Amino acid sequence: MLNTLKDVSASVRQSTPSRRRVRRVRRVIRDIDPWSVFKVGIIFHAALYFVVLISSVLIWNVANSTGTIDNVERFMESFGWDSFSFDGAQLFRSVGLIGIFLAILGTGLWVLAAVVFNLVADLVGGLRVTVLEEEVVARSVEPGDTR
Helix, strand or coil, rough: CCHHHHHHHHHHHHHHHCCEEEEEEEEEEECCHHHHHHHHHHHHHHHHHHHHHHHHHHHHHHHHHHHHHHHHHHHHHHHCCCCCCCCCCHHHHHHHHHHHHHHHHHCCCCCCCHHHHHHHHHHHHHHEEEEEEECCCCCCCCCCCCC
């Protein structure tokens, strides 16, 4: 009986995972590659452009089918305009062109910010960051181990 309790407690100790150790490491960011920032920025802004374009079309279609567009047009005519109407195709083209301009501008601003960061980092020594690294423990698996 006593031996079986020892065997059970030994198997419980072996099956509980050991605590991972974490060590604190300080890193210094001294350089950000502008070409990498450009690539990430152009992909991010292109995705954002398409999301905004598709969602604006969906919102326009919902507003048009519920009569909200007509209500807004009548509301604007109540202020004294002879006729007021939204042209959906013209609005879509304008939003598309403005979106392309903003995507290019946003990417350019990201690249400019990376270049300015590199210049400032050369003067002050970079950006100090503290990172917590988990220690990876390699466990061997023995034949017959059912864990």
